[in-house]
Amino acid sequence: MLSLIVAVAENGVIGKNNQLIWRIPKDLKHFKEKTMGKKMIMGRKTFESLPGLLPGREHIVITKDKNYQAPKQVTLIHSLKEINQYISSKEEVFIIGGGKIYDIFINQCEKLYITWVHNSFDGDVYFPIEKLSAFKEINKKEDLDKKSGFKITFSTYVKM
Numbered sequence: 001m002l003s004l005i006v007a008v009a010e011n012g013v014i015g016k017n018n019q020l021i022w023r024i025p026k027d028l029k030h031f032k033e034k035t036m037g038k039k040m041i042m043g044r045k046t047f048e049s050l051p052g053l054l055p056g057r058e059h060i061v062i063t064k065d066k067n068y069q070a071p072k073q074v075t076l077i078h079s080l081k082e083i084n085q086y087i088s089s090k091e092e093v094f095i096i097g098g099g100k101i102y103d104i105f106i107n108q109c110e111k112l113y114i115t116w117v118h119n120s121f122d123g124d125v126y127f128p129i130e131k132l133s134a135f136k137e138i139n140k141k142e143d144l145d146k147k148s149g150f151k152i153t154f155s156t157y158v159k160m
């Protein structure tokens with residue numbers, strides 16, 4: 001089963017200059033809880049934006065560059081169809097970004113975990129919000145991240 005996890009500003013922005021724009025500890029905790037022990041599929045740019053390898057999770061990085069070098073724990077793949085071998089009906093596998101990879105894979109996802117960040121930001125990478133029309137929200141929990149001061153909503157969507 002393929003799932004997707006993302007934090008999105010109200011105007012659709014998810015990043016700028018190959019970084020996250022915000023630091024929201026409650027959302028980082030949520031991301032960790034959902035992805036722990038799972039496979040995470042990401043674009044090469046998102047991989048390079050991480051602070052390092054995320055413990056307890058398998059990193060699958062997609063790049064067209066056959067000479068791309070990554071630590072030995074990382075699985076590199078070079079085409080979209082190679083991803084199929086890492087997706088099984090039994091386990092939940094996560095698409096973790098970024099903009100390009102969300103856009104390519106959202107329609108194959110059964111479940112979306114979206115953290116809405118209730119602000120607008122100036123950014124250069126967007127989540128394809130228009131594609132949410134194929135999903136329905138099955139639960140949401142509003143919250144305030146006291147450390148960052150941001151109001152957030154943890155929403156879960158499933159394919160209609």
Ligand SMILES: NC(=O)c1ccc[n+]([C@@H]2O[C@H](COP(=O)([O-])OP(=O)(O)OC[C@H]3O[C@@H](n4cnc5c(N)ncnc54)[C@H](OP(=O)(O)O)[C@@H]3O)[C@@H](O)[C@H]2O)c1
Binds near residue numbers: 008018102
């Ligand atoms: N808010 C969030 O939850 C969140 C989550 C993740 C990321 N982000 C943000 O998103 C931004 C990065 O997103 P992005 O859209 O720029 O990049 P990205 O989706 O992370 O990665 C794009 C790269 O993936 C590879 N790729 C794409 N299509 C491919 C294909 N068909 N075959 C093989 N490789 C393919 C290419 O790598 P090569 O160029 O090496 O070929 C491409 O440059 C950053 O700002 C990051 O902080 C935000």
